[in-house]
Amino acid sequence: MKWIITFFGSGIGKKLLMSLTGLFLILFLAVHLLGNLQLLKDDGGHSFNVYAKFMTTNPLIKTIGYGNYFFILLHAFVGISLAWYNRNAKGQKYAVFNSMHTTWASKNMALLGSLILAFILIHMGDFWLKMKLDQLPMVTYPGIEGEIKDLYFRVAEAFKNPVLVVSYVVGMIILSYHLQHGFQSAFQTLGINHQKYTPAIKALGMAYAILIPFGFAIIPVYHFLLK
């Protein structure tokens, strides 16, 4: 067992943790967006509320959900500790520094990540906590047994607040920058760097980093402007 502890104690081992948890969270974002796009459906929340009930009661989804919380915390914890370590490893800063050919995002991943963590906490406080504490109104739908929680109503209410809408859009811009570096960086850390595939991975990463946050940002803007 000593070898595995040595491995995860090494710089490369910690980077592997960042890469794998990051890739899992990248997948999660796509699934989360696909589900949430139902908030744009004009059915008074029927399909979204049924979907939300499924996602919060299905045992398999619940297990993956706990894994997801764990990976978010692990990614944040290892990421922040690496950033702290790296800061100390650099020591004294240059009086003049010209970092050509590097992106701003790549040098500020810990800052972007910390802001995303703050966003996740606010986001969960807005919806997840309200659902857990049974603070949502109940609705019934024909053909579905019993009452289900009207999470759609809560979303529609929340996005009447312009401050919240703006902070969600800003949150998604931050996420976009984090993904612009994170997506391709995860592959490089895994050792996947090949002249045939790397340009495609970089292009896909850039498209993903723009489209996914854009898709999320549409939801609050749509509810604010059109509902």
Next chain:
Amino acid sequence: MDMNLNIKVWRQKNNKSTGGFETYPVLANEHMSFLEMLDVLNEDLVGLKKEPIAFEHDCREGICGTCSLVINGQPHGPNSGTTTCQLHMRFFKDGDTIVVEPYRAKAFPVLKDLVVDRSSFDRIIQAGGYISVNTGQAPDGNCIPIGKDLAGKSFESAACIGCGACVAACPNGSAMLFTSAKITHLGLLPQGEVEADRRTQSMVAQMDKEGFGMCSNIGACEAQCPKEIKLDNIAYMNRSYFKAVFSGE
């Protein structure tokens, strides 16, 4: 053409003192290398009974890896694929103020002025940056045939002169470009492949032990490397490390 320059340079008495910038005027010539310009400035300083600026240099033809310096915020100065000794003053303008600093990283402590202690690199090499061979007659150069493409790829990594510009450029003070160039150079060849697992593990362990930071794939090292060592070396090292850890003994 003669040039009047101001050199704002880091002066530090020794490892213990804090240090700070001093600015000196110097009359240089556009044909001088950056190091020759510093030689002229040192002559002036000696004439004024001041302590000359300590900086490292050896071959002055761009192959030894001894010269260093961060010039106007870039290791080895503004030109890509160029060491400080091959940087000529014609790339600066008359009247410029040039800021010269030592490499910055915890694992490269400043010894004096612009001289930093890079022995941490030596210890990474000692940990496995070699191939074990029995001494005796020199082996026949062609007894192990190696394809030209492979030899070429290995040579691209072997071009690393170990100057430490990668560490100096990295905001994390990471030595992963250097270490990975050595691991790739040896690991690609049949002579080096035999010990690849052990080499990768011990060189990576030594790199961490020296207190270098951890790579976050920023790419500043690749951009500043005077020998244009590529980031795919780091990917090769990571693969080699995963293989060594998970499938090795």
